[in-house]
Amino acid sequence: MYDLVILLSRYLFIFYIIFFVMQSVRIFLGESGMARVKPYLCYAYQKVTMVFMHLTAFIILAYNNGEYSFKAEGLVLCGAGLLFICIASWIWEKVYRYSNKLLWNTIIFFMDISIIMLYRLNPQIALRQAEWIGIGFILSLIIPLLMKLIKKPEKLRILYVVLMYILILLPFFAGREEYGSLNWISIGSVSFQPSEVVKFLFVFYLASKFKERFSIADVLGTGLVTLGIVGSMVYQKDLGGALIFFVVYVIMLYCATGRFFWLAGGFGLLIGAAFAAFKLFYHVKVRMQTWLDPWQDPSGGGYQVLQSVFAIASWGFLGRGLGRGIPQKIPVVERDFIFSAICEEFGSFFGICIIVLFITFFYMGIKIALRGRKSFNVGLALGFTVLISFQFFLIIGGVIKFIPLTGVTMPFISYGGTSVVVSILIAGILQWLNGDAEKEELEEAARLEEEERLLEEYENLSEEERNELDIIMSRRAGDSDEIEEIY
Amino acid sequence: MKSKKYIKRVILIFGVLFVLLIVYIVKIAGFDRYETASSTYNPRLSITDETVKRGSILDRNGVVLAESTWNGSSYTRAYPMGRYTAHVTGYTGVGKTGLEAYAGFQLTNIKDEIVQRFKNAISETEIVADSVQLTIDSDLNRKAYELMNGEKGSVVMMDPSTGEVFVMVSSPSFDPSTAAENWESLRDDEDSPLLNRAVSGYYPPGSTFKVITALAAMRNLGGYRDFVVDCTGAADFDEKIIHCYNNTAHGTMNLENALKYSCNTYFAALGKEVGGKALSDTAESLMMNTDIEFTLGKFKSTENLDFFSRESEVVETSIGQGETLVNPLYMAMLASSIANDGVMMKPYIISNKIYYDGNTGGYTLPSRLKTVMSVDEAKELKNMMTAVVESGTGTDAAVWGYTVSGKTGTAENPNGTDHSWFIGFMTDSEGNSPYAIAVVIENPEGSTRGAWVAGELLRYAVNNQ
Numbered sequence: 010m011y012d013l014v015i016l017l018s019r020y021l022f023i024f025y026i027i028f029f030v031m032q033s034v035r036i037f038l039g040e041s042g043m044a045r046v047k048p049y050l051c052y053a054y055q056k057v058t059m060v061f062m063h064l065t066a067f068i069i070l071a072y073n074n075g076e077y078s079f080k081a082e083g084l085v086l087c088g089a090g091l092l093f094i095c096i097a098s099w100i101w102e103k104v105y106r107y108s109n110k111l112l113w114n115t116i117i118f119f120m121d122i123s124i125i126m127l128y129r130l131n132p133q134i135a136l137r138q139a140e141w142i143g144i145g146f147i148l149s150l151i152i153p154l155l156m157k158l159i160k161k162p163e164k165l166r167i168l169y170v171v172l173m174y175i176l177i178l179l180p181f182f183a184g185r186e187e188y189g190s191l192n193w194i195s196i197g198s199v200s201f202q203p204s205e206v207v208k209f210l211f212v213f214y215l216a217s218k219f220k221e222r223f224s225i226a227d228v229l230g231t232g233l234v235t236l237g238i239v240g241s242m243v244y245q246k247d248l249g250g251a252l253i254f255f256v257v258y259v260i261m262l263y264c265a266t267g268r269f270f271w272l273a274g275g276f277g278l279l280i281g282a283a284f285a286a287f288k289l290f291y292h293v294k295v296r297m298q299t300w301l302d303p304w305q306d307p308s309g310g311g312y313q314v315l316q317s318v319f320a321i322a323s324w325g326f327l328g329r330g331l332g333r334g335i336p337q338k339i340p341v342v343e344r345d346f347i348f349s350a351i352c353e354e355f356g357s358f359f360g361i362c363i364i365v366l367f368i369t370f371f372y373m374g375i376k377i378a379l380r381g382r383k384s385f386n387v388g389l390a391l392g393f394t395v396l397i398s399f400q401f402f403l404i405i406g407g408v409i410k411f412i413p414l415t416g417v418t419m420p421f422i423s424y425g426g427t428s429v430v431v432s433i434l435i436a437g438i439l440q441w442l443n444g445d446a447e448k449e450e451l452e453e454a455a456r457l458e459e460e461e462r463l464l465e466e467y468e469n470l471s472e473e474e475r476n477e478l479d480i481i482m483s484r485r486a487g488d489s490d491e492i493e494e495i496y
Numbered sequence: 497m498k499s500k501k502y503i504k505r506v507i508l509i510f511g512v513l514f515v516l517l518i519v520y521i522v523k524i525a526g527f528d529r530y531e532t533a534s535s536t537y538n539p540r541l542s543i544t545d546e547t548v549k550r551g552s553i554l555d556r557n558g559v560v561l562a563e564s565t566w567n568g569s570s571y572t573r574a575y576p577m578g579r580y581t582a583h584v585t586g587y588t589g590v591g592k593t594g595l596e597a598y599a600g601f602q603l604t605n606i607k608d609e610i611v612q613r614f615k616n617a618i619s620e621t622e623i624v625a626d627s628v629q630l631t632i633d634s635d636l637n638r639k640a641y642e643l644m645n646g647e648k649g650s651v652v653m654m655d656p657s658t659g660e661v662f663v664m665v666s667s668p669s670f671d672p673s674t675a676a677e678n679w680e681s682l683r684d685d686e687d688s689p690l691l692n693r694a695v696s697g698y699y700p701p702g703s704t705f706k707v708i709t710a711l712a713a714m715r716n717l718g719g720y721r722d723f724v725v726d727c728t729g730a731a732d733f734d735e736k737i738i739h740c741y742n743n744t745a746h747g748t749m750n751l752e753n754a755l756k757y758s759c760n761t762y763f764a765a766l767g768k769e770v771g772g773k774a775l776s777d778t779a780e781s782l783m784m785n786t787d788i789e790f791t792l793g794k795f796k797s798t799e800n801l802d803f804f805s806r807e808s809e810v811v812e813t814s815i816g817q818g819e820t821l822v823n824p825l826y827m828a829m830l831a832s833s834i835a836n837d838g839v840m841m842k843p844y845i846i847s848n849k850i851y852y853d854g855n856t857g858g859y860t861l862p863s864r865l866k867t868v869m870s871v872d873e874a875k876e877l878k879n880m881m882t883a884v885v886e887s888g889t890g891t892d893a894a895v896w897g898y899t900v901s902g903k904t905g906t907a908e909n910p911n912g913t914d915h916s917w918f919i920g921f922m923t924d925s926e927g928n929s930p931y932a933i934a935v936v937i938e939n940p941e942g943s944t945r946g947a948w949v950a951g952e953l954l955r956y957a958v959n960n961q
Contacts, residue, residue: 013613219499260509264502307537315537322524322532323540323601338539357525361518368514375507379500391503395510402513411520 011074015330018065022355023327025062026362029055029118033369036111048110055114059094059121063087066125069331082132089139090124093117097146101440104150107447108440112373115366116436119421120429122363126351127424129332130343134424141426145433152437153444162213163385169214170234176203176210177241204242204250205427209434211238211254212392215261219388223265231258246292249407249415253400255279260395261388300413313340317408320346320353321360328356343424345416349408363422364405371398374439380446390442393435534601541600542592546570547616551603551627553585553595555634556662556847561585562596562672566622579669580638583692584630584792584845589676593690598791599628599846602858607851624852631660631847639956640665643949648938649915650693650824651949653957656832656921656932658862659841663933663953664825666693695792698821699936702905703758704917705816707830707877710755710763712770712778714873723766724750731761734807738764738815741906741943755880756888758904760815767814772805775813779820782830782868783840790825791845797822817908827919828934829865831902834877835921835929838869881920885947890918892944893951895958899923902933902950906943913939918946922954931957 032051039046064087071083098113120142128135156162180203218231235258242251259275286293295310303311303318316339324334336342336350343350352360374394381387397420404423407414418428420435470478524532533540549571553562562585564571573588575581586594596603605626606612612623640651644667653663668689670682675690682690691697713720725731727746730739738760740746746759754762767775776799779785784797799820801813812818825843833840842865849858869877881901884890889904902920909915921932931954935946942948 010617013610013617016610016613260506264499264506267499267502307535315535316539318524318532319535319538319540321521322529323538325525325529335540335543352521352525357521361521364514364517364521368511371510371514372507375503378503384499387499387503391506395506398510402510402517405517406520409517409520409524411517 011072012330012333015069015333018069019327019330019356021065022062022331023359023362025058025065026359026366029058030362030365030369032058033111033115033366037369037372052110052114055111055118056094056098059114059118060091063090063094063121063125066331067128070125070129080132082136083128086124086128086132086135086139090121093142093146094121100150105153105437105440105444107444107451109373109377109443112370112436112440112443115370115373116421116433118366119363122351123347123422123424123429125331126347126354126422127343129354130336130350134343137426138424138429141429142433144426145430148430149433149437152434152441156441163217163383166214166217169210169217173207173210173214173234173238176207177238179203180245181241201427202247202250204245204247205431207238208254208396208431209438211235212257212389212396215258215392216385216388219261219265219391220384223262228262228266228271231262243286247416248286248293248296249400249403249417252279252403252415253396253417256399257392257396261392264391265388296413296415300410303410313346314408314410314414316340317346317349318410320349321357321409324353324356326356326358328352328354328359330354344418345404345414345423346408347419347423348405351422367398367401374398377439377443377446380450381442382446382449386442386445390439393438397432397435530601534598536592536597536600538601541597541604543604545604547623548604548606549622549624551605551625552850553599553603554627554629554850555581555632555637556630556660557633557635558629559634561630561632561634573673575672577634577638578671578673580641580665581632581634582669582672582675583666583694584632584637584664585672587670587672587675590679594672594692594792595628595630595846598793602626602628602846602849608853612852626852626858627850629847629850629856631655631662631845632664633662635960636663636953636957637665640949640953641667641669643952644937647940647945648687648693649936649940650697651933651935651953652694652824652828653931653933653953654828654832654843656835656929657841659829659832659843659865660847660862661825661828661843661845662931662957664692664694664845666691666697692792693936694824695790695795696823697936698797698823699915699917700818700907700909701816701820701822701827702907702915702917703760703763703816704827704903704905704919705813705820705822706755706758706763706905707834707881707903707919708779708782709767709770709775709814710751710880711782711869711873711877712775713751713766714876715778716770716774717766720751720766722750723769724748725754725759725762725765727754727759727761729761731764733764733768733811736808736811738811752880752883755903756883758884758889763814764811767810768807770814771803772801772810772813773803775810776801776805782833783826783866784822788826788829788843788865790843795823795825797826816905824934824936827917827936828932831919831921831934832932833868834874834881834901835923835932836874837871838867838874840865840868878923885920889944890920890947892947893918893920893954895922895951895954897925898954898958900951900954902947904944904947907936909939914943916940916943916946918950920950922958 032055035046036048036051038044067087071079101113102108124135127138239251239255263272287297299310303315307315320336331354334353336353339346339349378387378390381390400417401420403415404417404419406412418425420432550564552560555561561577561581562575564573575585584594586596588596603625607626615621616623640663649667651663651665654661668687670689726748729743729745730737740760746757749759749762779799784799787794787796809818813820829840842863844860846860848856850856878901881903882899885893885900885902890902893900893902900920900922902918905917907915916937918935921929923929933950935950937945
């Protein structure tokens, strides 16, 4: 009977995610004027969908089969999750002015999937992830204040570079190796990846350089800074991280200069570097070979990625049903391979829908960049959107064996303190940029309205009055010239 | 701001990347699903759900080869045909082998799972996973096993025009029902009863390889019909003396007679004339040195001649010695391709699935592996092979009322008496070839044991249709 319920629940979950995606699409259609929709209804539908999905999942997961009872910790987590779904975006909207509701809903949806899947894999881990989400949430509330305090963040370029290099070189002195990469440092019992913090500094640095006229000297300068960062990450064996930074740099360079040459050259360099790394570094070679033919060593080097592909492929598009699969067979399933676990139990179709949802996230991020007035803001939005999207592509591509596996986390969904906090903060910055752009648009609209009003008044004046006004205006203009001369 | 134009292009770049991800997921979870999931490395196949009846394995006539039955507290697996089909069905218990492993995905997949579980919840009917029906004929398998009379070796019989495998016997065999209990003694047995010799047993082909040498001559030697050798029972080659069987002097031989009497000195000279490169090319065109996919694991028959091979290697390979290794299934495919006008079919053993409600589906369609030779080449080889059975070394394989074409072989075995081979096929009066066969018997008493087993089995098959 329990099995039957779970089997049927697969259809429910697919319905939930399709319905959620549909609302997102409707909102986009409404915004572009292609359909008439009531956005507030769509947001509300999404909220309701999340509540139902959360309840369905936790009723299944917290139930003790055969004992007619529920696990206490499951119910607590279920309640906490419901509370978060209901009030998080409400608080966010209060703190962030003019924020994008759809973007909030989307990331809450991602984090809910994360909590559900982690609870299914290991309740202890899910509780810790919930704590991290809470911490990320609280930290994200500070962003608007911080951005207000720092008047001109684009002027702090030197600070970014210095901090960035301190952090990225720190693991060489105080680091330790985890998951095969030397990019962790611990402070007390908390260990974190400095490269996650460097992400912010890096994008802020590039954005501060992001401007209309981009000279060869700028290309060289930013290129050298990037090279240093990427190089030390490669040395720390954090290939995925290095790749993300490099791609962010190339894309931003391309957008700033408009030269296709940089894009092509960047990717040419990437392929060259990959080839050289293949020849030079043993661990890169092993990874490439594992990707090309995991069947060479199915119980050794190819084990991880094959287990992942088995998990995704075995149960087809509908999945095995929540709690009925064996995702634990995949090493580090709760971090890098969470997507495979989702596909195994919710079905590959659900996994595809997550990708579609992420496309909407990416689209929203790019739209924020397109709305920006200041080139710094455009650079920030573009940089962060590309960064998080490429990270998403890298890990999904890796676990489905589309590209070689690079150990990066899946934004919002993988287990991991730094990963989830950084993801939330990036979303927070995007929201702040969205609010800023919206504010400026509104101000501009108000200014235009005022100008129009004045023009209308001017037209209504008599000939004499007009002449008088013109004289006053020209005098004022002369005054300001004089003032500048004095300075 | 001009950069916005380029930012819009970034949408395109990432759009393509994300769409590629989706397409790839559809590929692995949709198109490649069965192939991937059926891997024996997939731990999902060994999820044991005690409430589900594992699918049965049936032969082509519906005879049960493996079945799970409810004994009141759990399901137990029984193998009614026991050791006759042991290497086909494999066993479950200490790991899984045979189809229990390779068809594990089908045997645990539950068709209409929701419907079945719903019925189960209401009326406690059994939840039944999909069964598979094989192309195997268990009666012929039994006969073949009995004909081998405990000697080591293997018999493979198949349909040349479809690739269906009728018989796959490997001897010695084991009882799959008790394999789990006796596993350690089976594993340590020197005769390797657990090894499926039909697929994983590699032997030197002996004189059966002469068919390939003959084909290489037909392709590369313009005047091969006039190529004659005076056989004195032995001949000197560079670093190597080639003897005919029992040092029999065959006299003046042409290609047809040499094949008929399996004259080693003739074929050694022919191979030398053709050359290592051409011989190797011909063997490779016949799918040697190539991985061939099969339900019970992929296999590869190998030879390693090339342009630089020494003369001694070339002459040895020409008569099926040297470093050439073939498995019985491949030899049956080779015989099949000659019977089937040069078209080699992909061998298959699972015919279809049978679902819980008795409906069938998931039929395997015969598919062409490769056209390995022209119709004329096939015809010419067939005529020569017919002579072998009519009046040459393979008369033991003759079947009354049919034309049997074949080639015997005696593979030198460094560890004991020689192995006896027979490959061939049977053609009826209308020109159809219902059976192709490959037999190998390890260290038998007489050198024509292989041909005799093949003949007995073909006669049995004809009389019991």
